[in-house]
Amino acid sequence: MLLSGQDDGAIERAAQALAAGELVAFPTETVYGLGARADDDRAVAAIFARKGRPADHPLIVHVLDRADAQAFSSGLGDAAGRLIDAFWPGPLTIIVPRAPGMAEAAATGQNSIGLRCPAHPVARALLAAARRLGVPGVAAPSANRFGRISPTRAQHVVDEFSESGADLLVLDGGDCEVGIESTIVDCTARVPALLRPGQIARQRIEAVLGQPLAARDADSPRASGTLEAHYAPRAKLRLMPGAMLNTALQMLGDSTLKLAVYSRTVPLPSGSRLTRRAMPDAPDQAAHELFATLRELDGQGVDLIWVEEPPADAAWDGVRDRLARAAAA
Ligand code: TXA
Ligand code: MG
Numbered sequence: 001m002l003l004s005g006q007d008d009g010a011i012e013r014a015a016q017a018l019a020a021g022e023l024v025a026f027p028t029e030t031v032y033g034l035g036a037r038a039d040d041d042r043a044v045a046a047i048f049a050r051k052g053r054p055a056d057h058p059l060i061v062h063v064l065d066r067a068d069a070q071a072f073s074s075g076l077g078d079a080a081g082r083l084i085d086a087f088w089p090g091p092l093t094i095i096v097p098r099a100p101g102m103a104e105a106a107a108t109g110q111n112s113i114g115l116r117c118p119a120h121p122v123a124r125a126l127l128a129a130a131r132r133l134g135v136p137g138v139a140a141p142s143a144n145r146f147g148r149i150s151p152t153r154a155q156h157v158v159d160e161f162s163e164s165g166a167d168l169l170v171l172d173g174g175d176c177e178v179g180i181e182s183t184i185v186d187c188t189a190r191v192p193a194l195l196r197p198g199q200i201a202r203q204r205i206e207a208v209l210g211q212p213l214a215a216r217d218a219d220s221p222r223a224s225g226t227l228e229a230h231y232a233p234r235a236k237l238r239l240m241p242g243a244m245l246n247t248a249l250q251m252l253g254d255s256t257l258k259l260a261v262y263s264r265t266v267p268l269p270s271g272s273r274l275t276r277r278a279m280p281d282a283p284d285q286a287a288h289e290l291f292a293t294l295r296e297l298d299g300q301g302v303d304l305i306w307v308e309e310p311p312a313d314a315a316w317d318g319v320r321d322r323l324a325r326a327a328a329a
Helices: 008-019 041-051 066-072 077-087 121-132 154-161 202-209 242-252 283-299 314-328
Strands: 002-004 024-026 033-037 060-062 092-097 112-116 169-172 183-186 193-196 236-240 259-263 275-278 304-308
Touching: 002 008, 002 154, 008 024, 008 033, 008 121, 008 169, 024 121, 024 154, 033 041, 033 121, 066 112, 077 092, 077 202, 154 169, 154 283, 202 314, 236 242, 236 314, 242 259, 242 304, 259 283, 275 283, 283 314
Parallel strands: 002 169, 024 169, 060 112, 092 183, 236 304, 259 275, 259 304
Antiparallel strands: 024 033, 092 112, 183 193
């Protein structure tokens, strides 16, 4: 059931549902989340069931502020403290040591926990209302079935879960501004490591930490957003450099393939009847539109999506990462 995130009554109702151990989907500035109270292992188990998520993929716990984050951690440490000061509330998740006994199911038993303090006003209103009802934090993965495209609009969430029952409460907060999931930094290692690129770019994090981020080490806990194949549209997605895409389109001629092109610099050959979506030149705008565009093309029933590789610079890391994983599926 879709409820307006602008409506105080809807926020209260959603908070009560969370407090009662039910699932609620809600907007954040990155993507929509599928939430349950983090201190209720049975409620958290329902998230895994609903998403079809493997049991060994830990969930991020969403909190209102640093004090609430502290309750979930046995000690945030210096690096996490700096990142919190610099980037919270905002699209950054920190992995920190978990306080024993806290959010066991959300953390899938690992001794670390992912914490994020969202900036979206509807997410904050929901967290605040839930906290008044005794909810210490909300565990929430992206509100999509496992391996599929993350939702950036309330209707995407409704579409994802329509078959598993219409009972899911979905708070509508409009289009997610960032459009790709939060940057994740593992602060449990001696040298913090970037686990997932997002809108907050590596350089900004390194500037705050005063040191380079480590490469992700192979032993670090598996992160579903870091699986090679993820974010998959139904159509087969192929990534290629602009010149190659251009040549491929010329060779295709007047084909009747159900093919869509998603490119920044490559136009369709004249007379082509293929579908094309323009990728924005600004990386933040490209991230904002990315998942909605892939969903839209899927909705049109195309079999193939040919995507022009984004530029190599760091500002595109998040978009490039999501496209590479979508192509690997
Ligand atoms: O922007 C976001 O982060 C969104 C919104 C809803 O907040 N959430 C999100 O959740 O993307 P999800 O579950 O789709 O991705 C969370 C990622 C996964 O890759 C998970 O494995 C990783 O965070 N993660 C969570 N806890 C972890 C931990 N203790 N150690 C390592 N990775 C962890
Ligand atoms: Mg996800």
